Amino acid sequence: MSKKHSARPDGLAYSTNKDFFNDFPAEEDATTLPPAQQKLRVKLDTKQRAGKVVTLVDGFAGSADDLEALGKKLKTKCGTGGSAKDGLILIQGDYKEKVVGWLRDWGYSQTK
Helix, strand or coil: CCHHHCCCCCCCCCCCCCCCCCCCCCCCCCCCCCHHHCCCEEEEECCCCCCCCEEEEECCCCCHHHHHHHHHHHHHHHCCCEEEECCEEEEECCCHHHHHHHHHHCCCCCCC
C-alpha cells in the first residue's frame, strides 16, 4: 500500500499541511528473537477455507523478512503452497507432525 493511502495511527484523515505525510515518525522494524526463544504454536485449521485443512504456525516474533524466509523453508520442505504474513505461516495441507519435527530440528525448542 502506498504511503499516501496508509492508515495513520493518530486517526488524521486529511490536512492542508504540505508536510502531512512526513510529520509522523516511521515505524521501526522488529528484531527477530533467536530460535530458542521463539514460542511457536502449530495447529490445524479449516475455518473459512471450504473444508480444506491448513497447517498454521503462529507466534513468530520478528521481522517480516525472517517470517517470509521461515515460511518459504517450511513450504519447500512440505512441497506445498501457503503464505506468511502478520506473524502467521499458513501451509496448505495436514503437515502438523512434520512441521513440529522440522522446527525442533532447526532450534525452535519451544514449539508445540
